[in-house]
Amino acid sequence: MGLTHESVGRGAAGSSLTIHKQHETDRIIALAGNPNVGKSTVFNALTGMNQHTGNWPGKTVSNAQGYCEADGRGYVMVDIPGCYSLMAHSAEEEVARNFICYGEPDGVIVVCDATCLERNLNLVLQTLEITSQVVVCVNLMDEARRKGVHLNTRLLSQRLGVPVVCTEARGKKGLKKLMQAMEKRLQEPSPSQPVQVQYITPLEEAISLLESSLNKVDLHSLPSRWLALRLLDQDEALLVGLEEYLDCDLLSLPGVRDALSQAEELLNRHGLTGETRLDAIVSSLVRQAEAICDGVVFQFPSSAEERDRKIDRILTSKGTGFPIMILLLAVVFWLTITGANYPSQLLAKGLFFLQGKISQGLLFLGAPPWLEGLLADGVYRTLAWVVSVMLPPMAIFFPLFTLLEDLGYLPRVAFNLDKYFKKCSACGKQALTMCMGFGCNAAGIVGCRIIDSPRERLIAILTNSFVPCNGRFPTLIAILTMFFVGAGTALFQSAACAILLTGIILLGIVMTFLSSKLLSSTILKGVPSSFTLELPPYRRPQIGKTIVRSIFDRTLFVLGRAVSVAAPAGLVIWLMANVSVNGQSLLTVCSGFLDPFAQLLGMDGVILLAFILGFPANEIVVPILLMAYMSAGSLVEYESLDALRTILVQNGWDWVTAVCVMLFSLFHWPCSTTCLTIYKETKSWKWTLISILLPTLTGMAACAIFANIARLF
Amino acid sequence: MSKNHIRPLASLAEGQTAQVASLLSGGTMRRRLQDIGFIEGTQVECVQKSPAGDPVAYRVRGALIALRSEDSARVLVV
Structure with missing residues (x-):
């Protein structure tokens, strides 16, 4: 769930990188490493930036740069994608190698995982073949200690012929030493010769x-x-x-x-021809790494490994794997729903109280009534809806999800679901991009770069919006609570709501499989390709940091985007409701035009209009809907979701309407940011169009079928 | 079956260990497997099957790597 400004913002799709030096004397340092060795954590700790981290391989999909200072000198740090090798077999390996070869870095820091050093040395040796200005950073020392792994880094440094520095990037330990070692290496007039790989x-x-x-x-x-x-x-x-x-x-x-x-x-x-020759080259690298580690790495018995296996037996075994996955999903939703309810009401009360004051203030200042209406009832009210309905669930869902991510659960989800993706001729890593889609579909689509096969990557991109993003969750939660969780205790209500929401999400996942299958048996024909999926060790999440980070990096970013879209949308809605043509408001004309078609889908013209106006951001669909209904008639003060229900029922909603709105919210066109990201990633209008049509047609079919059957009874 | 019999990695039961004898897959997958350490003589342990029985997680050179049955059938072990 890599949702930050970097991952969906400008330049997300571009693989080219312009280095920004602040001073002439700044040095450019590349950070290389295997996937999931904490490379981005080292990068963040050094630069104070918030490049997305998480406990699963392949998060860094393109180069990112940051700035840091140490001992009076500036460094431009470049975080290059994690890779196992520099032989350029895959996209990320090529990006990594191109930067080391042609990006003209002054030095390279190769970040290694202390718990599995030998495999990491393969990349170190390959980097040393290109440049000798290298410092090896052995990260995750804390984890290695827990796993009973001890390292003789002095001997390692002697054998490699370059400095070796131990770090614990999560606790910011050893980073100063790391930069000092790099600087010292760069200043040495005649640096020591690094080890040379001996081939046959x-x-x-x-x-x-x-x-x-x-x-x-x-x-x-x-x-x-x-x-x-x-x-x-x-x-x-x-x-x-x-x-x-x-x-x-x-x-x-x-x-x-x-x-x-x-x-x-x-x-x-x-x-030594073709494959045999390549085998000989790679074998020499692996054997040299093995020889270097002999006498450097000591494995003492430890309980951490056994603990990981025990957790895996519970989370990924035949009997409990799937039930726990569904249960976890339901618990996350339950916590979100229960936790969001009260702050949501409080925020609404506060914000709507302010609206009255703003209106009075505007009139007091002599603003004409139309301006007061436009600003207070149009722009401000929509903003207030967005904040009060959307912010609380986001602020709870994002950190919870990040905790699961940091723990290392997402690769296990991919592990569990891979068989089914294989049946659809797709890649198991699609489970990871699907999970990222829960946060933001645009981020999920950028994340699809972790899938090597172009065909499988396209399938993952085209089907990503079948899982609801965080902008759509609150819509689903609000409607579920209003229409399907009636009488009963609060606990029963929230539990029932969480179970229903889990059901809806499972429907989205089932549709992901069905449409993947459909694509791979029609326009994207092919056989499933080979892939390897690394299951990282479980890591204890840093709870406090996770909460702060996910609120600041993700929640506020998403909210900011929603607010910036909601303000003009509020303006448009207010104008449409108050500008009349032939005695009818524009809103009535537009929704009336859409109404016959919307009725076919079990909805009404206003709902469809809200979905259309919500194209820039899904978060604003419900607020627009309420605005539109309220501008037409009675103004109801927000007291609780019950008050909202009354408004909707007054406008002809019943349970069938509610189901259709939820279905359509789950399956309709991706938001504008997502569409743009799809275009950037596929470089094709054709695929962008298909990615819009696929969920839209699915949603229309689902709504029409459901509504027409339900209305029979 | 004798202990030194060549068989596909996919035939290992959970908890069993064997040494890589040769790789049958070609191209990118062969390279990827070698990069993560599947070369002749490397010890591989079958650690955990997924709920659906496929893929299966193997321990190789300290890391846990999941492979689909098609791919693990193309790794020969003794």
């Missing part, structure tokens, strides 16, 4: 053949040994990158092509 003899011979020809030409400070290796592993992406960024056609350089064919011939003689 024929490969080494082929490398020296190529190196001697590469050494004669200008390589833009890229090491000849590394370029030789990439030529040998037939890395097309590298040749393209060299041309694109450095305007250098490697194969046309004098002598290179000849040397390459000699080297090829040599390797072919030893049976």
Whole structure:
């Protein structure tokens, strides 16, 4: 659920990055690392920024930059996507490698996971082949201690030939040392030579053949040994990158092509062709990492590992996996509904009391009645609705969801659901992007970059809006509470509401599967592709920090967006209600025009109009609806949801209308931000249009079928 | 079945351990598997099956990695 300004804002889709230095002497430092090693946490701790973090791999989907100062010098830190390798097999590996090779960083910090150092060293060794200005940051030391892992970092540093610094980024420990080590490394006139990966003899011979020809030409400070290796592993992406960024056609350089064919011939003689050759290169890296770790990593018996397995047996086993998943969803909703009710009423009372004062104030200042109506009844009232109806559930739902995310539960959801995604010929990581969609569909769609296969990525993008985003939750909650949870104790009411809401969400998830299946058997035909899903260790969430962070980063951001859209929308609604054509208000004319069609869908013209005006932000659908109904007739002061129910019932709502509105809220066009994000991500109007039509047609069909059957009885 | 019999990783039961013998998959998946440490001789433990029985989580070089049955059938172990 990567909902921050960065993830949905400008530049979210662009993979290019312009570095912003504040002083000439600033240094550019790249932060590289495997997925889920706390790279973004290190980045945030250093720069004081709020790049989204969470306990699941693949959150950083494009480069992000931040600024930090240490000992009087400025550093531009660049957070590059997490990857296992720099061989550019996937999009994130290519972004990472391109930045290290062509982004001209002064130094690279490779962040490693102390609990699984050996695997992380693969990336360290590959980075060292490109540059020697490297500091290795062994992060998650606290977690390693708990797991009984001890490291001899002095020996590690000796063997790698570069500084090694231990950190606990969550507790901000070791970061000062990290930056000092980086600076020291950069200032050293003759830094120590880093370890060189030893390949098997024929490969080494082929490398020296190529190196001697590469050494004669200008390589833009890229090491000849590394370029030789990439030529040998037939890395097309590298040749393209060299041309694109450095305007250098490697194969046309004098002598290179000849040397390459000699080297090829040599390797072919030893049976090192195609896949076998790549195997030999990767095996050497992995074995060297293994050798370096021998005597550096000590594993003592610990209970943490056993604890994780016990949790996994409960959360992902056959008997309990699914029930717990549904129960967790219901509990989150229950807490949201119960917790939001009281503050919501309080906010409404306060804000509507203020409205009276504003009206009086405006009239006192001599404002004409139309201006008073426009500002107080139009703009301010809509804003008040948005804040009082939307803010409390958001402020509770976001932190709860973030806690689950920090704990490491989301990858388990993907693990549990993957079989069903496979049946739909889609990727299991779609479960992750679906979960992100609960926060914000636009963020979910950007997150789809974690899916490697373009076909499966498109499926995930097109179906993302089938799960309701946070802008739609309050709508669903409000309608559920008003129409379906009647008499009974407060506890019963909120529990019933949570169960019904869970049912609606499950319906959304079922539709995600059905439409994924539909897409992959029609316009996006294909077989499910291979993928690996890492299940990270459980981490104890930092509860206080999570709450503060999710309120400031997400809730206020989303609310700000809703408010900025709600103000003009309130204005439009007020004008429509008060400007008359042929004795009828514009509102009546428009809703009257939409009414026949809306009736077919079990709704009315005003509801459909509210959905249309809510295109910029789903949060404002209910407020617009209320405004429209109230401007037409009696003005009811907000006392409780019951008062709202009365307004709706007076305007002809019954339970069928309520169900249809909920269905349509679940399945209709994505909001404008989401549509724009879909276009940015797919670069295609065709797919953007399909992503609008798919949920809209689904919603229309669902509403029409439901309404017409229900009206029979 | 003898202990040194070559068999697909997918045939391991929860709690069983084996060594990687060879990879049958090609292309990107082969690279990805190697990058996370599936090379000859690497110890792999079958840790946990998902509720639907597929995918299955394996421990390899300290990390927990879930693989679909099609993919784990293409990793041979002894």
